Amino acid sequence: MKKLHRVAAMLAPLALALPSLSWACSSCGCTLNSDWASQGFKAEEGLSLDLRFDTFIQNDMRTGTGRVNTSGITFPTDQEIQQRTTNRNTTLAADYGFNADWGMAVLLPYYDRPHSTIAPGDTDISTSHSSSIGDLRVLGRYQGFSPERDWGVQFGLKLPTGRTDVNFSNGPQAGQPLDRGLQPGTGSTDLLLGIYRFGSINENFDYFAQALLQVPLTSKDAFKPGVGANLTAGVRYLTDGPVVPHLQLNVRTERRETGANADAGNSGATLVYLSPVVTWSITEKLKAYGVVQLPLYQRVTGYQLEPKYSVSVGLHHAF
Structure with missing residues (x-):
């Protein structure tokens, strides 16, 4: 049992960092990211690095809880009709445990995102392609509330390091600003507050649960993203072998954007995903992981593009 607890503690940073839904979800087709390392925690001192792809x-047009049949739409219309957003995101995360109680994580994403849409009044497709870093996140944690150190709190900031000035490159909207929900950065500084708990169910299974709140504190260019919350819960089956399966439930809810440049009528959502996960211990220090995230429930405001599934793979190395 003690051995299993040590294994659980060693894998805990990766488990709690597994996919949760990203922050914005407007009709512009913003990113639905996995957010792994920024939400993790460590029970041990030292540095670990995580590289994830x-x-x-996003090609599934939805409104409310249903799907929109875009093949029957006649253009031009007074409503923007998104066509497709392809997301290829790479994230580097560094986590450092100062001691058993205190730690810090820094996470920086890089977005490669082609996008196509038909703007209101247009009959032809406009396209864009942004490739740049996104907003940096810095999260501290404290888990010294109990001798077992099996629960803790998180606190930090999302900083406006991502671009907000990307324009359309082709089509009728060429040279015009890309919608703010599609920009690599939000332009806002956001407060991050979270709480987590983990423990053993029996000698083979353990669990974790986490809630993380994101509150924008500032705005830029008459745009402010909505307040959002992520809820994540999961179970993991521990064996003596190198492969460990996980199963997670990820819930994301977000309020509408605000400001003159916001798409308030097509932003805000509640999304629920089921995420099967596999981690593989290549060595004692190096682990690989893979995730498929599948939608269980989607409720969106207005017209928004959503993915039918997402795939994540990565490497996690403890020093």
């Missing part, structure tokens, strides 16, 4: 295609 996420890919998903």
